[in-house]
Amino acid sequence: MEKKNYIVGIDIGSSNVVVIVGSKSGSDAVAVEAVVSKPSVGVNAGMIENINQVSEVLKAAKQEVEEELGIRIGEAYAGLSGAFIRCARYSDHVFVREPQDGITKRDVDALFERMQNVVAPDDEVIMERIPQNYMVDGRQEIENPVGSFGRQLTATFDFILCEKTPLERLKMVFRHSGIQLSGVYANSVIMSDAVLTDEEKEDGVAVVDIGGGTTDVAVYYGNVLRYVATVPMGANAINRDIHLHGVPERNVENLKKKYGSAVAEFVSDQKLIQIPSMGHRTKGVLRRNLAAIIEARLTDIAEYVKAELRDSEYSKRLQFGLVLTGGSASLEHIDELFRRVTGLEVRVATAETGIDEESREKIASPAHTAAVALLLQGARNGFCNVSPRPTGAARPSENSAVPTAAAGQSTGAQQFGARQFGAQPFGGVRSDSSSSFKPVGERENTYGAQVQPATDDVRDEAERQNVETDIKNPHRKSETRSGWFSRALKGTTDAINKFFVEGGEDEEL
Secondary structure, rough: OOOOOOEEEEEEOOOEEEEEEEEEOOOOOEEEEEEEEEEEEOOOOOOEEEHHHHHHOOOOOOHHHHHOOEEEEEEEEEEOOOEEEEEEEEEEEEEEOOOOOOHHHHHHHHHHHHHHOOOOOEEEEEEEEEEEEEEEEOOEEEEOOOOOOOOEEEEEEEEEEEEEEHHHHHHHHHOOOOOEEEEEEEEEHHHHHHHHHHHHHHOOEEEEEEEOEEEEEEEEEOEEEEEEEEEEOOOOHHHHHHHHHHHHHHHHHHHHHHHHEOOOOOOOOOOOOEEEEEOEEEEEEHHHHHHHHHHHHHHHHHHHHHHHHHHHHHHHHHHEEEEOOOOOOOOOHHHHHHHOOOOOOOOOOOOOOOOOOOHHHHHOHHHHHHHHHHHHHHHHOOOOOOOOOOOOOOOOOOOOOOOOHHHHHHHOOOOOHHHEEOOOOOEOOOOOOOOOOOOOOEEEEEEEEOOOOOOOOOOHOOOHHHHHHHHHHOHHHHHHHHHHHHHHHOOOOOOOOOEEEEEOOOOEO
Protein backbone atom coordinates (compact mmCIF):
# COMPACT_ATOMS: atom_id res chain seq x y z
CA MET A 1 0.00 0.00 0.00
CA GLU A 2 1.25 3.49 -0.82
CA LYS A 3 2.61 5.17 2.28
CA LYS A 4 0.34 8.07 3.23
CA ASN A 5 -0.07 10.34 6.20
CA TYR A 6 -3.69 9.99 7.25
CA ILE A 7 -6.02 12.20 9.26
CA VAL A 8 -9.30 10.73 10.53
CA GLY A 9 -12.27 12.80 11.68
CA ILE A 10 -15.42 11.47 13.33
CA ASP A 11 -18.52 13.61 13.79
CA ILE A 12 -21.15 11.95 15.99
CA GLY A 13 -24.27 14.00 15.32
CA SER A 14 -27.92 13.65 16.18
CA SER A 15 -28.83 12.62 12.62
CA ASN A 16 -25.69 10.96 11.27
CA VAL A 17 -22.36 9.53 12.31
CA VAL A 18 -19.75 10.61 9.76
CA VAL A 19 -16.30 9.05 9.43
CA ILE A 20 -13.96 10.92 7.09
CA VAL A 21 -10.37 10.07 6.15
CA GLY A 22 -7.98 12.48 4.52
CA SER A 23 -4.30 12.55 3.64
CA LYS A 24 -1.72 15.26 3.23
CA SER A 25 1.53 15.19 1.31
CA GLY A 26 3.68 18.10 0.17
CA SER A 27 0.91 20.54 -0.67
CA ASP A 28 -1.05 22.54 1.88
CA ALA A 29 -4.39 21.13 0.73
CA VAL A 30 -5.91 18.03 2.30
CA ALA A 31 -7.09 15.21 0.02
CA VAL A 32 -10.30 13.47 1.08
CA GLU A 33 -9.76 9.73 0.67
CA ALA A 34 -13.16 8.47 1.85
CA VAL A 35 -16.25 9.62 3.71
CA VAL A 36 -19.01 7.38 5.13
CA SER A 37 -22.21 8.53 6.81
CA LYS A 38 -24.56 6.31 8.82
CA PRO A 39 -27.89 7.28 10.47
CA SER A 40 -27.42 7.96 14.18
CA VAL A 41 -29.06 5.90 16.88
CA GLY A 42 -28.80 6.79 20.55
CA VAL A 43 -27.93 10.50 20.17
CA ASN A 44 -30.30 13.32 21.11
CA ALA A 45 -29.46 17.02 20.63
CA GLY A 46 -25.78 16.13 20.52
CA MET A 47 -25.86 14.15 23.77
CA ILE A 48 -24.97 10.44 23.60
CA GLU A 49 -27.80 8.63 25.38
CA ASN A 50 -26.99 5.00 24.55
CA ILE A 51 -23.33 3.96 24.46
CA ASN A 52 -23.90 0.58 22.80
CA GLN A 53 -26.10 1.87 19.99
CA VAL A 54 -23.75 4.71 19.07
CA SER A 55 -20.73 2.40 19.27
CA GLU A 56 -22.27 -0.09 16.85
CA VAL A 57 -23.09 2.64 14.33
CA LEU A 58 -19.56 4.02 14.59
CA LYS A 59 -18.01 0.56 14.19
CA ALA A 60 -20.09 -0.06 11.06
CA ALA A 61 -19.00 3.24 9.51
CA LYS A 62 -15.38 2.64 10.50
CA GLN A 63 -15.34 -0.85 8.98
CA GLU A 64 -16.78 0.44 5.72
CA VAL A 65 -14.04 3.06 5.44
CA GLU A 66 -11.35 0.54 6.34
CA GLU A 67 -12.51 -1.87 3.64
CA GLU A 68 -12.66 0.88 1.04
CA LEU A 69 -9.13 2.11 1.71
CA GLY A 70 -7.48 -1.09 2.93
CA ILE A 71 -6.48 0.37 6.29
CA ARG A 72 -6.95 -0.05 10.03
CA ILE A 73 -8.03 3.08 11.92
CA GLY A 74 -6.49 3.28 15.38
CA GLU A 75 -6.88 6.97 16.13
CA ALA A 76 -9.18 9.86 15.19
CA TYR A 77 -10.21 13.42 15.97
CA ALA A 78 -13.76 13.96 17.25
CA GLY A 79 -16.21 16.85 17.31
CA LEU A 80 -18.92 17.76 19.82
CA SER A 81 -22.01 19.90 19.49
CA GLY A 82 -24.77 20.57 21.97
CA ALA A 83 -26.23 22.92 24.55
CA PHE A 84 -23.67 21.51 27.03
CA ILE A 85 -21.01 23.71 25.34
CA ARG A 86 -20.99 27.37 26.32
CA CYS A 87 -18.87 30.51 26.27
CA ALA A 88 -17.80 32.50 29.36
CA ARG A 89 -15.80 35.75 29.40
CA TYR A 90 -13.02 36.50 31.88
CA SER A 91 -10.57 39.41 32.33
CA ASP A 92 -7.27 39.58 34.19
CA HIS A 93 -4.14 41.75 34.32
CA VAL A 94 -0.42 41.76 35.12
CA PHE A 95 1.96 44.58 35.95
CA VAL A 96 4.65 45.22 33.37
CA ARG A 97 8.07 44.09 34.61
CA GLU A 98 10.09 46.92 33.05
CA PRO A 99 7.66 49.72 32.20
CA GLN A 100 10.45 52.04 31.06
CA ASP A 101 11.45 49.50 28.38
CA GLY A 102 7.90 48.83 27.16
CA ILE A 103 5.72 45.73 27.15
CA THR A 104 7.53 42.57 26.04
CA LYS A 105 6.46 39.07 25.02
CA ARG A 106 7.41 37.96 28.51
CA ASP A 107 4.66 40.18 29.95
CA VAL A 108 2.12 38.76 27.50
CA ASP A 109 3.20 35.22 28.39
CA ALA A 110 2.74 36.01 32.08
CA LEU A 111 -0.84 37.07 31.35
CA PHE A 112 -1.46 33.84 29.40
CA GLU A 113 -0.08 31.89 32.35
CA ARG A 114 -2.58 33.49 34.69
CA MET A 115 -5.37 32.48 32.34
CA GLN A 116 -4.12 28.88 32.42
CA ASN A 117 -4.63 28.79 36.18
CA VAL A 118 -8.30 29.70 36.02
CA VAL A 119 -10.41 26.80 37.31
CA ALA A 120 -13.61 25.67 35.60
CA PRO A 121 -16.70 24.78 37.67
CA ASP A 122 -16.64 21.22 39.03
CA ASP A 123 -19.00 19.82 36.38
CA GLU A 124 -17.22 21.41 33.38
CA VAL A 125 -13.86 21.44 31.62
CA ILE A 126 -12.20 24.20 29.61
CA MET A 127 -11.81 23.28 25.94
CA GLU A 128 -10.44 26.58 24.61
CA ARG A 129 -9.02 29.89 25.83
CA ILE A 130 -9.36 32.57 23.17
CA PRO A 131 -7.88 36.06 23.66
CA GLN A 132 -10.39 38.78 22.78
CA ASN A 133 -8.48 42.01 23.36
CA TYR A 134 -5.63 43.69 25.23
CA MET A 135 -5.62 47.04 27.02
CA VAL A 136 -2.68 49.05 28.39
CA ASP A 137 -3.37 51.09 31.51
CA GLY A 138 -7.11 50.86 30.85
CA ARG A 139 -6.90 52.82 27.61
CA GLN A 140 -8.26 51.86 24.20
CA GLU A 141 -7.87 48.19 23.30
CA ILE A 142 -4.99 47.19 21.02
CA GLU A 143 -4.42 44.09 18.91
CA ASN A 144 -0.75 43.52 19.78
CA PRO A 145 0.53 45.12 22.99
CA VAL A 146 4.20 44.21 22.55
CA GLY A 147 6.23 47.43 22.23
CA SER A 148 3.60 49.64 23.87
CA PHE A 149 4.36 51.59 27.05
CA GLY A 150 2.40 51.30 30.25
CA ARG A 151 2.39 49.85 33.73
CA GLN A 152 -0.58 47.47 33.58
CA LEU A 153 -1.49 45.00 30.82
CA THR A 154 -5.06 43.72 30.83
CA ALA A 155 -6.62 41.02 28.64
CA THR A 156 -10.09 39.58 28.15
CA PHE A 157 -10.40 35.91 27.20
CA ASP A 158 -13.35 33.82 26.08
CA PHE A 159 -13.43 30.37 27.66
CA ILE A 160 -15.17 27.57 25.77
CA LEU A 161 -16.56 25.26 28.45
CA CYS A 162 -18.05 21.79 28.10
CA GLU A 163 -19.86 19.67 30.65
CA LYS A 164 -17.89 16.60 31.70
CA THR A 165 -20.59 14.00 31.05
CA PRO A 166 -20.76 14.40 27.23
CA LEU A 167 -16.96 14.15 27.02
CA GLU A 168 -16.92 11.04 29.18
CA ARG A 169 -19.59 9.35 27.09
CA LEU A 170 -17.79 10.24 23.88
CA LYS A 171 -14.62 8.63 25.16
CA MET A 172 -16.54 5.48 26.08
CA VAL A 173 -17.98 5.24 22.55
CA PHE A 174 -14.52 5.53 21.04
CA ARG A 175 -13.09 2.92 23.39
CA HIS A 176 -15.92 0.48 22.56
CA SER A 177 -15.22 1.08 18.87
CA GLY A 178 -11.49 0.39 19.17
CA ILE A 179 -10.43 3.98 18.37
CA GLN A 180 -8.12 6.20 20.39
CA LEU A 181 -9.00 9.89 20.68
CA SER A 182 -6.44 12.20 19.08
CA GLY A 183 -8.38 15.32 20.04
CA VAL A 184 -11.84 16.59 20.91
CA TYR A 185 -13.14 19.90 19.56
CA ALA A 186 -16.30 21.96 19.78
CA ASN A 187 -17.69 21.95 16.24
CA SER A 188 -18.75 25.57 16.55
CA VAL A 189 -15.14 26.61 17.21
CA ILE A 190 -13.51 24.83 14.26
CA MET A 191 -16.30 25.12 11.66
CA SER A 192 -14.95 28.36 10.22
CA ASP A 193 -11.83 26.62 8.92
CA ALA A 194 -13.87 24.86 6.25
CA VAL A 195 -16.26 27.60 5.07
CA LEU A 196 -14.96 31.12 5.83
CA THR A 197 -12.47 33.40 4.14
CA ASP A 198 -9.99 35.58 6.02
CA GLU A 199 -11.83 38.67 4.82
CA GLU A 200 -15.12 37.41 6.26
CA LYS A 201 -13.56 36.69 9.65
CA GLU A 202 -11.92 40.10 9.69
CA ASP A 203 -14.96 42.20 8.76
CA GLY A 204 -17.58 40.23 10.69
CA VAL A 205 -19.54 37.07 9.95
CA ALA A 206 -21.55 34.41 11.77
CA VAL A 207 -21.44 30.71 10.91
CA VAL A 208 -24.75 28.92 11.48
CA ASP A 209 -24.49 25.12 11.39
CA ILE A 210 -27.98 23.58 11.21
CA GLY A 211 -27.66 20.00 12.34
CA GLY A 212 -30.18 17.34 13.21
CA GLY A 213 -30.70 18.08 16.89
CA THR A 214 -28.86 21.37 17.36
CA THR A 215 -27.96 24.61 15.59
CA ASP A 216 -24.50 26.01 16.33
CA VAL A 217 -23.72 29.72 16.08
CA ALA A 218 -20.18 31.13 15.94
CA VAL A 219 -19.47 34.86 15.55
CA TYR A 220 -16.22 36.22 14.11
CA TYR A 221 -14.97 39.79 14.08
CA GLY A 222 -11.46 41.22 13.76
CA ASN A 223 -10.25 37.72 12.79
CA VAL A 224 -11.14 36.47 16.29
CA LEU A 225 -13.85 34.09 17.43
CA ARG A 226 -16.00 36.36 19.60
CA TYR A 227 -18.97 34.22 20.61
CA VAL A 228 -20.34 30.69 20.39
CA ALA A 229 -23.77 29.32 21.31
CA THR A 230 -25.96 26.32 20.59
CA VAL A 231 -29.70 26.38 19.96
CA PRO A 232 -31.08 22.95 21.03
CA MET A 233 -33.25 22.65 17.94
CA GLY A 234 -32.44 21.49 14.42
CA ALA A 235 -33.77 19.59 11.43
CA ASN A 236 -35.25 16.83 13.58
CA ALA A 237 -37.87 19.32 14.83
CA ILE A 238 -38.94 19.93 11.23
CA ASN A 239 -39.15 16.19 10.61
CA ARG A 240 -41.31 15.69 13.70
CA ASP A 241 -43.74 18.36 12.53
CA ILE A 242 -44.07 16.70 9.12
CA HIS A 243 -44.57 13.29 10.74
CA LEU A 244 -47.25 14.69 13.07
CA HIS A 245 -49.26 15.68 10.00
CA GLY A 246 -49.64 12.09 8.90
CA VAL A 247 -46.50 11.35 6.87
CA PRO A 248 -44.94 7.96 7.74
CA GLU A 249 -41.63 8.50 9.53
CA ARG A 250 -39.68 6.47 6.97
CA ASN A 251 -40.76 8.89 4.22
CA VAL A 252 -40.25 12.20 6.01
CA GLU A 253 -36.59 12.91 5.20
CA ASN A 254 -36.90 11.95 1.54
CA LEU A 255 -40.07 14.02 1.18
CA LYS A 256 -38.42 17.07 2.79
CA LYS A 257 -35.26 16.88 0.65
CA LYS A 258 -37.01 16.20 -2.65
CA TYR A 259 -40.00 18.54 -2.43
CA GLY A 260 -39.39 20.82 0.56
CA SER A 261 -38.91 24.59 0.51
CA ALA A 262 -38.10 27.00 3.32
CA VAL A 263 -40.44 29.68 1.92
CA ALA A 264 -43.99 28.56 1.08
CA GLU A 265 -44.84 31.51 -1.18
CA PHE A 266 -42.11 30.46 -3.63
CA VAL A 267 -43.92 27.16 -4.27
CA SER A 268 -46.44 28.17 -6.90
CA ASP A 269 -47.73 24.78 -8.00
CA GLN A 270 -50.42 22.79 -6.18
CA LYS A 271 -48.85 19.43 -6.99
CA LEU A 272 -50.13 16.58 -4.84
CA ILE A 273 -47.34 14.26 -3.74
CA GLN A 274 -48.44 10.66 -3.20
CA ILE A 275 -46.93 8.93 -0.16
CA PRO A 276 -47.26 5.16 0.42
CA SER A 277 -49.25 4.51 3.57
CA MET A 278 -50.62 1.39 5.27
CA GLY A 279 -51.60 -1.51 3.04
CA HIS A 280 -52.39 -0.39 -0.52
CA ARG A 281 -53.53 3.06 0.52
CA THR A 282 -51.69 6.28 -0.24
CA LYS A 283 -51.75 9.66 1.42
CA GLY A 284 -51.35 12.90 -0.47
CA VAL A 285 -49.70 16.16 0.55
CA LEU A 286 -49.73 19.42 -1.34
CA ARG A 287 -46.20 20.64 -1.94
CA ARG A 288 -47.05 24.18 -0.88
CA ASN A 289 -48.50 22.93 2.41
CA LEU A 290 -45.36 20.88 3.04
CA ALA A 291 -43.35 24.08 2.57
CA ALA A 292 -45.59 25.88 5.08
CA ILE A 293 -44.73 23.32 7.77
CA ILE A 294 -41.00 23.61 7.04
CA GLU A 295 -41.14 27.41 6.99
CA ALA A 296 -42.88 27.58 10.39
CA ARG A 297 -40.23 25.56 12.21
CA LEU A 298 -37.25 27.07 10.35
CA THR A 299 -38.54 30.52 11.25
CA ASP A 300 -38.36 29.49 14.92
CA ILE A 301 -34.73 28.40 14.47
CA ALA A 302 -33.87 31.62 12.64
CA GLU A 303 -35.43 33.68 15.44
CA TYR A 304 -33.28 31.89 18.04
CA VAL A 305 -30.18 32.51 15.92
CA LYS A 306 -31.11 36.19 15.73
CA ALA A 307 -31.43 36.30 19.53
CA GLU A 308 -27.97 34.73 19.93
CA LEU A 309 -26.46 37.29 17.56
CA ARG A 310 -28.03 40.04 19.63
CA ASP A 311 -26.59 38.55 22.82
CA SER A 312 -23.14 38.39 21.21
CA GLU A 313 -23.23 42.20 20.86
CA TYR A 314 -21.79 41.89 17.34
CA SER A 315 -25.01 41.71 15.33
CA LYS A 316 -24.48 45.25 13.96
CA ARG A 317 -20.89 44.55 12.88
CA LEU A 318 -21.43 41.52 10.65
CA GLN A 319 -20.62 43.00 7.25
CA PHE A 320 -20.67 39.55 5.66
CA GLY A 321 -23.84 38.46 7.45
CA LEU A 322 -24.51 34.76 7.89
CA VAL A 323 -22.92 31.66 6.39
CA LEU A 324 -25.29 28.69 6.60
CA THR A 325 -23.98 25.14 6.58
CA GLY A 326 -24.93 21.72 7.98
CA GLY A 327 -27.31 19.08 6.67
CA SER A 328 -30.41 21.28 6.44
CA ALA A 329 -28.64 24.20 4.76
CA SER A 330 -29.31 22.55 1.41
CA LEU A 331 -33.08 23.14 1.74
CA GLU A 332 -34.39 25.24 -1.12
CA HIS A 333 -34.76 28.98 -0.33
CA ILE A 334 -33.31 28.63 3.19
CA ASP A 335 -31.02 31.60 2.55
CA GLU A 336 -34.03 33.79 1.78
CA LEU A 337 -35.81 32.77 4.98
CA PHE A 338 -32.82 33.62 7.18
CA ARG A 339 -32.35 36.88 5.28
CA ARG A 340 -35.95 37.89 6.04
CA VAL A 341 -35.75 36.99 9.73
CA THR A 342 -32.30 38.38 10.59
CA GLY A 343 -32.05 41.24 8.09
CA LEU A 344 -28.50 40.11 7.21
CA GLU A 345 -26.89 38.91 4.00
CA VAL A 346 -26.86 35.10 3.80
CA ARG A 347 -24.95 32.54 1.78
CA VAL A 348 -25.01 28.73 1.92
CA ALA A 349 -21.57 27.11 2.10
CA THR A 350 -20.04 23.70 1.60
CA ALA A 351 -16.55 22.83 2.82
CA GLU A 352 -13.96 23.94 0.26
CA THR A 353 -11.27 25.88 2.12
CA GLY A 354 -8.11 23.81 2.54
CA ILE A 355 -9.39 20.86 0.48
CA ASP A 356 -7.84 19.94 -2.88
CA GLU A 357 -10.07 20.39 -5.92
CA GLU A 358 -10.21 16.70 -6.83
CA SER A 359 -11.75 15.86 -3.44
CA ARG A 360 -14.49 18.48 -3.36
CA GLU A 361 -17.03 16.35 -5.17
CA LYS A 362 -16.93 13.83 -2.30
CA ILE A 363 -17.91 16.49 0.23
CA ALA A 364 -20.27 18.60 -1.89
CA SER A 365 -23.04 18.44 0.72
CA PRO A 366 -23.16 20.97 3.60
CA ALA A 367 -23.83 17.98 5.85
CA HIS A 368 -20.12 17.11 5.71
CA THR A 369 -18.80 20.49 6.87
CA ALA A 370 -18.18 19.51 10.51
CA ALA A 371 -16.30 16.36 9.48
CA VAL A 372 -14.14 18.30 7.02
CA ALA A 373 -13.36 20.89 9.71
CA LEU A 374 -12.01 18.04 11.86
CA LEU A 375 -9.75 16.97 8.99
CA LEU A 376 -8.34 20.47 8.65
CA GLN A 377 -7.80 20.75 12.39
CA GLY A 378 -6.07 17.37 12.44
CA ALA A 379 -3.84 18.29 9.52
CA ARG A 380 -2.42 21.14 11.62
CA ASN A 381 -2.09 19.18 14.86
CA GLY A 382 -0.74 15.80 13.78
CA PHE A 383 -1.48 12.69 11.74
CA CYS A 384 -3.48 9.77 13.11
CA ASN A 385 -2.38 6.22 13.83
CA VAL A 386 -3.54 4.35 10.70
CA SER A 387 -2.00 1.04 9.59
CA PRO A 388 -2.39 -1.16 6.49
CA ARG A 389 -5.27 -3.62 6.62
CA PRO A 390 -4.03 -7.24 6.60
CA THR A 391 -4.63 -9.04 3.31
CA GLY A 392 -7.70 -11.27 3.44
CA ALA A 393 -9.08 -9.65 6.57
CA ALA A 394 -12.61 -10.76 7.32
CA ARG A 395 -15.44 -8.54 6.16
CA PRO A 396 -17.88 -7.26 8.78
CA SER A 397 -20.83 -9.53 9.34
CA GLU A 398 -24.04 -8.71 7.51
CA ASN A 399 -25.81 -9.34 10.81
CA SER A 400 -23.88 -6.66 12.69
CA ALA A 401 -26.96 -4.46 12.91
CA VAL A 402 -27.39 -1.85 15.57
CA PRO A 403 -28.71 -3.60 18.70
CA THR A 404 -31.43 -2.18 20.87
CA ALA A 405 -29.71 -1.62 24.18
CA ALA A 406 -31.44 -0.99 27.46
CA ALA A 407 -31.86 2.64 28.31
CA GLY A 408 -29.95 2.19 31.54
CA GLN A 409 -26.79 1.31 29.63
CA SER A 410 -26.32 4.91 28.62
CA THR A 411 -25.55 6.21 32.12
CA GLY A 412 -22.37 4.34 33.03
CA ALA A 413 -20.02 7.17 32.12
CA GLN A 414 -16.36 6.65 33.02
CA GLN A 415 -14.21 9.44 34.42
CA PHE A 416 -11.48 10.92 32.27
CA GLY A 417 -7.89 10.72 33.37
CA ALA A 418 -5.78 13.83 33.99
CA ARG A 419 -6.75 16.45 31.40
CA GLN A 420 -4.47 19.08 29.93
CA PHE A 421 -5.13 22.06 27.73
CA GLY A 422 -3.14 24.40 25.53
CA ALA A 423 -3.07 28.12 26.09
CA GLN A 424 -2.94 28.83 22.38
CA PRO A 425 -6.19 29.93 20.67
CA PHE A 426 -8.15 27.05 19.10
CA GLY A 427 -6.04 24.56 21.07
CA GLY A 428 -8.54 21.76 21.44
CA VAL A 429 -8.42 18.76 23.78
CA ARG A 430 -6.26 15.74 22.97
CA SER A 431 -5.82 12.30 24.48
CA ASP A 432 -3.20 9.57 24.33
CA SER A 433 -3.17 5.86 25.13
CA SER A 434 -2.89 6.57 28.85
CA SER A 435 -6.25 8.37 28.74
CA SER A 436 -4.70 11.75 29.56
CA PHE A 437 -5.32 14.74 27.37
CA LYS A 438 -2.36 16.42 25.65
CA PRO A 439 -2.18 20.12 24.83
CA VAL A 440 -1.94 21.32 21.28
CA GLY A 441 -0.44 24.67 22.27
CA GLU A 442 3.03 25.29 23.65
CA ARG A 443 2.13 25.76 27.31
CA GLU A 444 0.66 22.95 29.35
CA ASN A 445 -1.32 22.69 32.55
CA THR A 446 -3.69 20.12 33.99
CA TYR A 447 -7.34 21.05 33.98
CA GLY A 448 -9.99 19.30 35.95
CA ALA A 449 -7.61 19.38 38.96
CA GLN A 450 -8.15 22.09 41.55
CA VAL A 451 -5.48 24.54 40.42
CA GLN A 452 -5.61 27.73 42.46
CA PRO A 453 -5.78 31.04 40.60
CA ALA A 454 -2.48 32.92 40.45
CA THR A 455 -2.11 35.46 43.25
CA ASP A 456 -0.92 39.03 42.97
CA ASP A 457 -0.04 41.20 45.93
CA VAL A 458 -1.77 44.17 44.38
CA ARG A 459 -5.09 42.42 43.77
CA ASP A 460 -7.57 42.84 46.61
CA GLU A 461 -10.09 40.29 47.81
CA ALA A 462 -13.08 41.98 46.18
CA GLU A 463 -11.38 41.81 42.77
CA ARG A 464 -10.66 38.11 43.21
CA GLN A 465 -14.29 37.37 44.13
CA ASN A 466 -15.38 39.24 41.01
CA VAL A 467 -13.22 37.01 38.86
CA GLU A 468 -14.63 33.80 40.32
CA THR A 469 -18.17 35.02 39.73
CA ASP A 470 -17.41 35.78 36.07
CA ILE A 471 -16.17 32.30 35.21
CA LYS A 472 -18.28 30.14 37.53
CA ASN A 473 -21.63 31.89 37.22
CA PRO A 474 -21.90 33.41 33.73
CA HIS A 475 -25.43 33.95 32.45
CA ARG A 476 -26.61 30.68 30.93
CA LYS A 477 -28.88 30.58 27.95
CA SER A 478 -30.87 27.57 29.14
CA GLU A 479 -33.24 29.58 31.32
CA THR A 480 -33.83 32.12 28.56
CA ARG A 481 -34.24 29.49 25.88
CA SER A 482 -36.88 27.62 27.85
CA GLY A 483 -39.13 30.62 27.44
CA TRP A 484 -38.38 30.86 23.73
CA PHE A 485 -39.21 27.25 23.08
CA SER A 486 -42.40 27.15 25.11
CA ARG A 487 -43.69 30.20 23.24
CA ALA A 488 -42.59 28.88 19.86
CA LEU A 489 -43.90 25.36 20.27
CA LYS A 490 -47.27 26.54 21.51
CA GLY A 491 -49.58 26.87 18.59
CA THR A 492 -47.04 26.22 15.82
CA THR A 493 -48.87 23.18 14.54
CA ASP A 494 -52.24 24.70 15.43
CA ALA A 495 -51.48 27.63 13.13
CA ILE A 496 -51.20 25.26 10.19
CA ASN A 497 -54.46 24.05 8.71
CA LYS A 498 -55.01 20.45 7.82
CA PHE A 499 -52.66 20.05 4.86
CA PHE A 500 -53.19 16.47 3.83
CA VAL A 501 -55.93 15.08 1.63
CA GLU A 502 -56.66 11.64 0.34
CA GLY A 503 -56.22 10.68 -3.31
CA GLY A 504 -54.65 12.63 -6.14
CA GLU A 505 -52.61 11.49 -9.09
CA ASP A 506 -49.91 14.12 -9.45
CA GLU A 507 -46.67 12.48 -8.34
CA GLU A 508 -45.39 9.60 -6.25
CA LEU A 509 -42.68 9.81 -3.60
